[in-house]
Amino acid sequence: MASGGPTPKGVALVGLVTVIVLATTGVWNPWPRVWSWITRSDPIAEGAAAWQTAIGGSPHSVTVTGGAVVVEYRTSIEAYGLTAGVRLWKSDADWAAVAGGESDAVVVVGRLLTKGYEVLDPATGAVRRKDSAATAVWTYADAILDLRCPEADECELSAWEPRGSKPMWTVPTPGIGFVLNASNPDLPDTQPIGAERVDAHVAGPQPLPALLGLPGDGKVQIIDTAQGRVVQTRTPGRHQRVAVAGGRVLTVTGEARDGTCYYDVVAHDPPSGRAVWQRDGLNLRTADNGSDCKQERDPAGGSDVVLGVDPVGRQELIAAHDGRDLWHGRDGQSVLAVDNSYALIRSADKTTVSARSFSRGAVVWRRTVGSGASAALTPYAAIIAEAKPSKIVALSPRTGGVLTEARTAAKVFAAGPGGLILVSGRDMAYLPYGSSPAR
Secondary structure (H helix, E strand, C coil): CCCCCCCHHHHHHHHHHHHHHHHHCCCCCCHHHHHHHHCCCCCCCCCCCCEEEECCCCCCEEEEECCEEEEECCCCEEEEECCCCCEEEEECCCEEEEECCCCCCEEEEECCCCCCEEEECCCCCCEEEEECCCCEEEECCCCEEEEEEEECCEEEEEEECCCCCCCCEEEECCCCCCCCCEECCCCCCCECCCECCECCCCCCCCCCCCEEEEEECCEEEEEECCCCEEEEEECCCCCEEEEEECCEEEEEEEEEECCEEEEEEEEEECCCCEEEEEEECCECCCECCCCCCCECCCCEECCCEEEEECCCCCEEEEECCCCCEEEECCCCCEEEEECCCEEEEECCCCCEEEEEECCCCEEEEEEECCCCCEEEECCCCEEEEECCCCEEEEECCCCCCEEEEEECCCEEEEECCCEEEEEECCEEEEEECCCCCCC
C-alpha cells in the first residue's frame, strides 16, 4: 500500500530543486556565501594583523610601496591597498619589479620573450611610460636601468629616474655576447643571506650602487652609474670570480691543492686598476666544498659589506671599500643577516642573537632565541623567525625594541615603513608595527 506522506529524501530533493531554480533565475543565490564559509581561511596572525585577504595564487614576490602592496604571480600582477587590503588593479604580465621610494614608486611589468616593458602607477595601474626595445630591466630605490641590444654584440645601458620620461644617461656596452632577460637578471654583486620563512627580497628595492658589473661574453663591464660610462672591463681567469661591492671590483681566486681549496681576494679601484686591498686565505663562500673549487655563487653581504670565512673556519665581515675587519667571529658564531649598517650574529650555543652596529663598532642589543631561529635585516625592521613555537618578531634595528610580533607559521614576504606583509597559502595579511604583541 502506498505511503500517505512525503519522505525525507523527497523533501530534500524538492528543496534542492527550488534553490537551483531560484539561483538560476537570479531571485536568490546562497552559493557564494556557502562557498565562502567552506573555504574560509584561518587567521594568519590573529590579534595582530590589521587585515587579511585572499590573493590570486602563490606569489613569486611581494613589495610594499607607495601605499600599495604589489603581488607578482607567474603570469599576472595585482596591487592591494595597504590601508584595508582591497584589490586596486590587476595586470596580465609575466614579470614585475618595483622601483622608487614612497613618493616616486612605480611598478615595471613585462612579458617573457617579448621586448619592452611598461611603467605603472602602483595605486591605479595606469601606464606612465612604455618601452618597446629593452630586453632586461633592473629596478632600484632611486633608478630604473634597462638594456637593449640591437645586435648580439652591440648593446646599450640606460638609466632612468623612476618616474622620469628621459634617460639620465646611456652608455654603449659592446661585447655582451648574449641577451639578459626580464626583471633584475643576476649581476656580479653580493647576495642576501637566506632565512627560513623570510623572502630573500623582503627589504624591497635597494639604492643604485656607485659601480655596477654587467656580465657577458666571458667578461664583466664595470659601469660608473654616477657618470654613466664604462670604466673598466675585467676578464676573469678559469679559477676566478668577479664581484662588485663597495665601489670596488673584487677578484676571488680559488685553487685546488692538497685536496682542498686555497683562496685569495684582491679589491681593485676602477678605472685605475690599482689594488686597494688584498687578503690571502679569505673564503667568500663563492664555491661549494669540493676538489675543483668551481666558483658559482656571488659573495653574501650588503652592497658595501661582504661575509667571509678565515682559514680556520671562523666567519668575518669585511668592508668591501677598504678591506677593514668589521667583525671577526669566534668558533661557532654565525652571521644570520647583514646589511650596510648592522649584522645579526648568533651565539655559538645558538640561544642568543646580537645586533652589531658598524658605525658604532659595538653590539647595540641582544635577544634570546630558540635554536632554530633565522633572521633578516631591512631598513625598517630586523626580523626574527622563531621555529618552536612558530613566531615572527619585528625589532628596531637601532634599539632592539619590539615593533610587532605574532604567533604564526606564515612567511614574511615584505617589510615596509609601517609593517610586514605575511603570506600563508593563498592568504595575505598586513602586520603593522605597534600592533598587539602575541603572548
